[in-house]
Amino acid sequence: MDGQATPRAWELVLARVEADLRAGRLAPGDRLAPERELAAQLGVGRSSVREALRVLEVLGLLRTATGSGPTSGAMIVAAPRGGLSALLRLQVAATGFPVADVVRTRIALETAAVEVLAGAPDRDTASARAVLDAMDAEGLSVEEFLALDAQLHLALTEASGNVVAAAMMEGMRTAIESYVVAGAQAMDDWTATAARLRVEHRRIVEAVEAGDGETAHRLVRDHIARYYADAGLAHPRNGEDTAW
CATH class of the missing domain: 1.10.10.10 (Winged helix-like DNA-binding domain superfamily/Winged helix DNA-binding domain)
Incomplete structure (x- = not known):
């Protein structure tokens, strides 16, 4: 045997x-x-x-x-994205993922996505811009704001054209939202934090639209890592960009 x-x-x-x-x-x-x-x-x-x-x-x-x-x-049929996202969501729900691993994976996926998007001659940021505008609405609850936040990051990843990265981001979305909401509740001044996040989001999109992939990469990395650090959750070791 x-x-x-x-x-x-x-x-x-x-x-x-x-x-x-x-x-x-x-x-x-x-x-x-x-x-x-x-x-x-x-x-x-x-x-x-x-x-x-x-x-x-x-x-x-x-x-x-x-x-x-x-x-x-x-x-x-050639449409595996929905299945991959669904299976990842189930895995997240069943076992949960360490916050630090989610952060590292997000940084790896999203920095690569914005860099590719910035370098694309036909880059399209219309969806991301629409979410930015929605995040400027008055009276948004913390949960509503952070749901839009997750949608913005997904929109940029989708716009990069990498369907695997987009499926992974969509599959992790529930985990991401749960962690960022928990982090927001631990912050002393959410109004100030939300204002800062709006500014950081627009700078990321502007860097992409300017074709500056290096700056977009850095801004996304710092944006994600800073939120988790400020919330007292987790952040990548030594500022590393990779998921591992």
Whole structure:
């Protein structure tokens, strides 16, 4: 015995789909073989095939339609972001992540995102600008302000065009909001802090719009690290930029 567990039947189906995708035998828009055919090819029960298809659908890699005809069955789709974000949100909810690790990961993802965005000839900051304007509204509660804060950071990451980074940011959003709200409650003068955050946000967006990736990188790093330090939470070791 080699000590390795025998793959469950539905895992064989997933492995087959993965292998076909890697080899180019399947691509987005293609339909999988019918359940009965897949079950026969792999020597597993149809219930195992259905279980594997449900997993792929949750992951955002598959869309299934019931009935008969050309539109029925399971089709490969190229939209994994929703599934990745959902799985990360579940992991955050189940185990929680150390605040320091969230901070380091945010800095790694967001500094890279704004640097790429600043260097893009067709950079688009319209969504970020809209959130900035919303954050200037009077009478925002702490929770409303910080929800917009999270949306701003996500908007900049999305605008960079890195769908994996955007999915990770979206998946961590609940964790981020919970930590920043806890931090805000520990601050003596939230009004002054919110005013400072508004200024820092606009400077970040302005640096991106000016095509100054180096400054945008530095501003994002300092912005995130300072908030966590001021809130008495956690911040990166020795000012490092990486997530680890």
